[in-house]
Amino acid sequence: MEADPEPRxxxxxxxxxxxxxxxxxxxxxxxxxxxxxxxxxLTHFEYLVLSGLSxxxxxxxxxxxxxxxxxxxxxxxxxxxxxxxxxxxxxxFPDPADGRVTLAVLTDEGYAKVVAAAPGHVEAVRQLVFxxxxxxxxxxxxxxxxxxxGAVDPGGHCPPSA
Amino acid sequence: MEADPEPRxxxxxxxxxxxxxxxxxxxxxxxxxxxxxxxxxLTHFEYLVLSGLSxxxxxxxxxxxxxxxxxxxxxxxxxxxxxxxxxxxxxxFPDPADGRVTLAVLTDEGYAKVVAAAPGHVEAVRQLVFxxxxxxxxxxxxxxxxxxxGAVDPGGHCPPSA
DNA sequence: GACATTCTGTTGCAGCGTGAAGTGAATTCG
DNA sequence: CGAATTCACTTCACGCTGCAACAGAATGTC
Numbered sequence: 001m002e003a004d005p006e007p008r009x010x011x012x013x014x015x016x017x018x019x020x021x022x023x024x025x026x027x028x029x030x031x032x033x034x035x036x037x038x039x040x041x042l043t044h045f046e047y048l049v050l051s052g053l054s055x056x057x058x059x060x061x062x063x064x065x066x067x068x069x070x071x072x073x074x075x076x077x078x079x080x081x082x083x084x085x086x087x088x089x090x091x092x093f094p095d096p097a098d099g100r101v102t103l104a105v106l107t108d109e110g111y112a113k114v115v116a117a118a119p120g121h122v123e124a125v126r127q128l129v130f131x132x133x134x135x136x137x138x139x140x141x142x143x144x145x146x147x148x149x150g151a152v153d154p155g156g157h158c159p160p161s162a
Numbered sequence: 163m164e165a166d167p168e169p170r171x172x173x174x175x176x177x178x179x180x181x182x183x184x185x186x187x188x189x190x191x192x193x194x195x196x197x198x199x200x201x202x203x204l205t206h207f208e209y210l211v212l213s214g215l216s217x218x219x220x221x222x223x224x225x226x227x228x229x230x231x232x233x234x235x236x237x238x239x240x241x242x243x244x245x246x247x248x249x250x251x252x253x254x255f256p257d258p259a260d261g262r263v264t265l266a267v268l269t270d271e272g273y274a275k276v277v278a279a280a281p282g283h284v285e286a287v288r289q290l291v292f293x294x295x296x297x298x299x300x301x302x303x304x305x306x307x308x309x310x311x312g313a314v315d316p317g318g319h320c321p322p323s324a
Numbered sequence: 325g326a327c328a329t330t331c332t333g334t335t336g337c338a339g340c341g342t343g344a345a346g347t348g349a350a351t352t353c354g
Numbered sequence: 355c356g357a358a359t360t361c362a363c364t365t366c367a368c369g370c371t372g373c374a375a376c377a378g379a380a381t382g383t384c
Contacts, residue, residue: 007281008288017300018287020307022210024314025191026233030372031314043340048184063363071188076341078364099349100362119169125180126170132309138179140302145182147294152186152193192342205370225333238371240334261379262332328383335376344366351360 028128035124040117045072046080047121050089050106050114059106062095066104089113190290197286202279207234208242209283212251212276215268222267224257251275 010018029044036042042050048070053059061069067077081104084090089110095101106114130138172180191206198204204212210232215221223231229239243266246252251272257263268276292300 007285010284010287010292013304014292014300017304017307018291020304020311021291023233023311024307025187027314028310029187045188071185073342074363075343075365079340082364098362102363122172123169125172128313129180129183129310130172130176132313133306137302137306137309138176140299141306142175142179142182144295144299144303144306145179145186147299148190148291149182149185151290151294152189235372236333237335237373241370244334260332264333330381332379333377337374340371342369346365347363349361353358
């Protein structure tokens with residue numbers, strides 16, 4: 001419990017890197033949420049859910065799969081889908097093939113909503129993330145994010161390099 | 163409102179980059195919080211506050227400056243400091259020189275707490291962020307994070323390259 | 325010197341997320 | 355078969371965060 005007088009501290013430049021990344025983790029989600037909230041009255045997570053459904057075959061997904069696709073927990077998804085259902089953008093019904101499973105479908109209104117919200121969101125992502133970077137940096141960022149995700153979620157579905 | 167039939171969509175590889183980064187934004191904070199919560203019963207933001215104070219002269223800071231240093235809002239900081247005060251790690255008193263200002267001081271117990279929590283946290287940052295990356299990637303990450311922060315917070319204190 | 329404005333920090337309220345318990349369906353095993 | 359376990363999802367209680375309204379202190383203006 002006290003055997004390491006000097007653990008592996010960060011080098012000064014690593015410390016700077018980490019501070020910048022920490023700042024990014026604190027601020028970027030808020031900035032993204034702000035744009036979606038202002039222009040579409042949508043949370044980033046809500047957007048991910050609608051967007052995920054819109055790209056699925058039949059615009060339908062099992063709740064569990066949708067939770068994984070949106071990088072969120074199942075309870076969180078359950079509540080968010082409840083909200084989206086109240087707003088008429090998603091409907092839920094039990095899977096005929098397995099009574100335990102709930103299937104979520106994007107309604108036409110929901111699809112229209114994603115289509116309306118997407119350009120503004122994409123534009124925000126561009127402005128905040130891609131525009132400030134050089135081409136090589138954009139390429140590096142993909143690899144960097146994948147590798148970090150590999151460490152965060154070892155059983156994940158983001159192959160480090162493939 | 164509907165003049166752009168084709169806004170600047172993301173290229174396929176940009177889309178992949180963004181999905182990986184989005185996943186990182188969703189998961190990395192949780193992973194960091196989990197370690198601190200488990201090993202030190204501390205939020206990442208609480209840790210940033212204590213850590214910020216521990217590095218300040220006299221281990222003392224104005225609330226506003228502390229909020230900026232920890233990348234959080236003032237109301238958020240106010241409540242967090244209240245909690246930390248109840249736990250005996252921070253004390254608050256009005257600035258004698260300006261009655262509007264509140265000064266926050268790290269107590270000896272608070273300092274001991276940071277010192278105890280730091281190695282585990284640093285180790286987690288290493289494992290999750292730095293270990294998976296190559297040296298050039300670590301260098302790139304600093305520049306990438308700075309540039310994105312420059313776009314997120316134009317008035318920020320993170321010069322793009324200096 | 326008195327009033328309005330600005331600055332600093334706190335408080336109240338509403339919304340969101342997490343983790344634990346609860347419900348009901350399907351599977352496994354005796 | 356029937357009971358226990360596992361699985362998919364929902365619900366509940368709690369804590370945290372952001373925003374807006376608020377209170378107190380300092381500054382500027384006439």
